[in-house]
Amino acid sequence: MATTAKYGIFELSLEGPATGNPFTEVDLRAEFRYSNYRRTVSGFYDGGGIYKIRFMPDREGQWHYSTIANEGRLDGQEGSFICTPALPACHGPVRVQGRFHFAYDDGEPYFPYGTTAYNWTNQETDIVAQTMETLAHNRFNKVRYGPFPKHYLYNKNEPLLYPFVGGFVEGVADASEVAMPGFIGGKPSAAYQFDFSRPNPAFWQQFEAYVMALDALGIESDLILFHPYDRWGFAHLSREENLLYLRYIIARLGAIKSVWWSLANEFDLFFERDEADWECYARAVEEWDAVGHLCSIHNCREPYDYSRRWISHVSIQRVDYHSHVELVHKWRERWQKPVVVDEICYEGNIDSGFGNISGEELTKRYWDVAVRGGYCTHGETYLRDDEVLWWAKGGRLTGSSPERIAFLRQINERISQIDPSPQMEWDLPWGLSGKTFRYETNSPFAPYATAADYMLCYFSFAQPAFRNFYLPEDVSYRIEIIDTWEMTITKLEGGYRGSCRVSLPGKPYIAVLFVREG
């Protein structure tokens, strides 16, 4: 009998009609059964008369399936397969764990340290290869990107393939010339014509190969389903066309364990859509996604109502240019979900404020967010002569923040999930990890405090030469001074308890980690 490893992909390939419009005329589904447990997934047309059904089994043992279709040849197909144990290092799809954090399906904690390369899959093969090489040699474990090509700054090239059948129409002025000014929210160019009822299998075969390549690298794909930076018309489909597209992408990619759904990048720049549209698409994703992948939506200005049931985690863009990191624990409180700040400005030197902060500044923001119990997403926008900016096209990373972010990830994995202390100091945020307990302090500022197995505070731009700490009297802590920029950890001699004055380097970007002894 066929076998599929747990969290792998079981694929059923069937022959069916190649004429008419197989995307709209053929309705193919399959029910997968395991004991009294059932899941239904949609099939999809892959061109050349081939229909496919993909399914991710999450229970070891024997599974049965049967197809349901409005087409004789596709209907009533039955079979079985054995789900074998997960491959080594395969932990399944990422889920929300404990309200504010993430873990893989098998319980292994997952800490999102992602990056952004919105349109890397629509680039020339040599750049795509560079991107994968870069990702293989960095420590990012999530990439934000989507299938649709992008029409935006440093990102106006034609994709190699189009996601729908159609393309550039000869005789109309050069496509890039017909682009709307401002890049966002305008009408699509008349230079293209597509049949939005016909996804282009060649495009999707390539796209899913890239998703699976990241999967093989252990990298999650935070897939942006819609974005407004468009000249082809992909941001202007009718609701019916959008639902067809969603059903198709979910049927094709939904069985890949490492997929997340990001309903939109900057949903509020779709001036033709309102909340009812987004809620409709969200319901569709929820209905068709048999795995229950993480799902969110990303804002430009005001955040979406992240308390909506279908939203697994907050995927926010800093709303204000100045005020952001210090809000992270408040965002957690407000929405009661994990907070991932998926745009907190990129390291780079382009003209716009979203993409010209220093490596120091981005690293600082990562730490400021981490000690408040949230997560950040990286992006890089350094100008290059070839205009291959990582954030847009992938390629190479040259910034100073990635290795510092990896250093933080290492510490985060060591101390595990960080939650903000209930006693944040006005000038010093505290993150706690592990078992917590309350104690009476000797502090002149607070009679009680909460201690934990690990306590991490971060001084950000401040440069104190020392700090008075008020630890529990009856528990001893080891102290590690972390220079987050130099990536050094200095372990202080001996144990600390009660009131203690700790010398610090007197320079910015210092964190202090307290590790409970015994």
Next chain:
Amino acid sequence: MATTAKYGIFELSLEGPATGNPFTEVDLRAEFRYSNYRRTVSGFYDGGGIYKIRFMPDREGQWHYSTIANEGRLDGQEGSFICTPALPACHGPVRVQGRFHFAYDDGEPYFPYGTTAYNWTNQETDIVAQTMETLAHNRFNKVRYGPFPKHYLYNKNEPLLYPFVGGFVEGVADASEVAMPGFIGGKPSAAYQFDFSRPNPAFWQQFEAYVMALDALGIESDLILFHPYDRWGFAHLSREENLLYLRYIIARLGAIKSVWWSLANEFDLFFERDEADWECYARAVEEWDAVGHLCSIHNCREPYDYSRRWISHVSIQRVDYHSHVELVHKWRERWQKPVVVDEICYEGNIDSGFGNISGEELTKRYWDVAVRGGYCTHGETYLRDDEVLWWAKGGRLTGSSPERIAFLRQINERISQIDPSPQMEWDLPWGLSGKTFRYETNSPFAPYATAADYMLCYFSFAQPAFRNFYLPEDVSYRIEIIDTWEMTITKLEGGYRGSCRVSLPGKPYIAVLFVREG
């Protein structure tokens, strides 16, 4: 006939009773007349049977005066003096000019680039001398300080003299031991006893000498009348005692042109006082101050209602640890007054967040505030073995921000008063100076903009390698790239108009100045 230069001090010294309580029992005033213009000032007792009346004439020509007192020898004294032209470089007291800025009484613009040395006048003479030397060799033109000694971190020494008659009582435990924990808001120590109805002339003679020494250096004294950091009881006077003190200090110091009144430092840490108290003291200052010196009040947490009529300017402390500079133009709008951020954290390395930012960070905040049409105040809190921290005691400055602040002051004086542009960009604040005009832009972001004789934008922590600017088509501008940290100004060749792409250094702390040609 006696002469006094305009904005100088005319002093009348009279002999009167030395017995009883001259501070409470003798009521002495004088009316000064110039044509049909009249001003009344209070006299004060200076010890040894000597009563003084001080007056700052602000009109050239002949003045007459006559005294009114409840004491025969002091009553009915009459005389005249000639007010001669102001001495060179003497421009009179600072006033509010044009709603959001300052100018001396003679119309010469004044740009507050002050520093903070709260308690410098109560230190040993060698430290006081160091302080004056430091101020003489820097470019600060205002100091925030007050007469009362301070009981706070790095500032617990006894003053050389007390402002009231009385002092330490032998037999009670060592004074510093009796200090309340937390420094603020507790009961005063029992180790002191004062007669709050008797100011100590020796103290005030010394204090006013220091105020006049700064005056001679061209430095304004932003005098803090009350502060809560106290172990002697000076923060716990009754309302009647406070009014007596206010009348005394105003009579003594009110004729010094460079005095400002800061009703309180951190008024909201006086837990025994409410708004009615502050309003009462404000009315008293207003009534007794014949010059109409600038007057404000300074918060710790929530700001005072700066729209009150008696408040000349906003003297705010950043309310939030992270969110401050970006609010300055909103504070201007809210209160319709000049905004001086009198605490925006100090350059230093002490443990508390108010005093451990870097010189880079403080310089950055100065620029971020300046382009939004506000002003900042400096302070320095570097640890020293002798614990003489500038912010507390004066002494020496060792930080990196003072020379950068002086560099900004130089540019501010060159381009004069800066107001925020009505078209702030989300990632770039713009300050305008001189004549403004609206124009149609080629910008994809804004159809109209406001130009001016000088336009200054500041990139703060951003590090763009270039920026597209959308200048007027019909006016030419010279462009200067200012490295605010290196203190260099690079003038670009030729004139700029319309849309232009300007290369920038690609590092933080860069400002760009546009100077209208012709």
